[in-house]
Amino acid sequence: QSMLTQPPSVSGAPGQRVTISCTGSSSNIGANYDVHWYQQFPGTAPNLLIYGDSMRPSGVPDRFSGSKSGSSASLAISALQAEDEADYFCQSYDIVLSTYVFGTGTTVTVL
Amino acid sequence: EVQLVQSGAEVRKPGESLKISCKASGYRFTNFWIGWVRHVPGHGLESLGFVHPADSDTRYSASFEGQVTISADKSLNTAYLQWTSLQASDTAMYFCVRPVMAWSQIDLWGQGSVVTVSS
Numbered sequence: 001q002s003m004l005t006q007p008p009s010v011s012g013a014p015g016q017r018v019t020i021s022c023t024g025s026s027s028n029i030g031a032n033y034d035v036h037w038y039q040q041f042p043g044t045a046p047n048l049l050i051y052g053d054s055m056r057p058s059g060v061p062d063r064f065s066g067s068k069s070g071s072s073a074s075l076a077i078s079a080l081q082a083e084d085e086a087d088y089f090c091q092s093y094d095i096v097l098s099t100y101v102f103g104t105g106t107t108v109t110v111l
Numbered sequence: 112e113v114q115l116v117q118s119g120a121e122v123r124k125p126g127e128s129l130k131i132s133c134k135a136s137g138y139r140f141t142n143f144w145i146g147w148v149r150h151v152p153g154h155g156l157e158s159l160g161f162v163h164p165a166d167s168d169t170r171y172s173a174s175f176e177g178q179v180t181i182s183a184d185k186s187l188n189t190a191y192l193q194w195t196s197l198q199a200s201d202t203a204m205y206f207c208v209r210p211v212m213a214w215s216q217i218d219l220w221g222q223g224s225v226v227t228v229s230s
Contacts, residue, residue: 003155036216045206045220052216089156093214099172100148100214102156
């Protein structure tokens with residue numbers, strides 16, 4: 001299956017802003033399908049963090065935000081905290097594959 | 112509590128069959144699609160397919176059509192993922208998932224079931 005491309009890792013000091021990119025193509029993000037983001041801690045199931053490009057489920061801190069432009073999307077963490085150290089991945093729908101496509105995943109490290 | 116509880120870890124030999132399960136609770140099972148996503152270390156997440164328990168309408172990702180069978184028993188509120196002849200490449204963590212609606216965000220994940228295929 002085709003995948004969305006993310007950087008393998010990003011890092012930052014507590015309080016810093018970090019962003020994670022998610023690059024797709026004209027058959028998924030570029031076709032204006034919604035992008036969703038998930039947070040996953042080791043050994044646990046993923047948890048929905050952002051849906052519909054930029055919407056936060058209840059309970060998700062407002063330091064997490066999402067955006068989309070063209071065939072790419074981004075997740076921003078505005079004020080990094082130690083508990084944000086986790087894996088993050090994006091997800092969209094691909095009209096050619098007729099299925100979900102997922103990002104390659106990004107590990108966030110808090111320095 | 113709204114949750115998906117999956118069956119435990121399995122070890123099989125190549126060529127053997129396997130059926131893993133996912134029991135839903137806390138919501139009306141027949142109102143939502145339910146499906147399977149796998150995680151192979153180093154290969155990210157892949158969607159296998161989904162079933163709607165109300166009418167057993169099933170959609171497979173092209174890569175997995177004919178390789179697995181996805182089903183649901185609405186009397187048991189349980190979804191299943193089945194193989195008739197496992198291969199080593201099927202070794203992965205399999206997550207049962209519930210999207211909010213067809214092909215939208217996944218708001219509910221099972222805890223995962225590790226399937227190991229090795230001779």
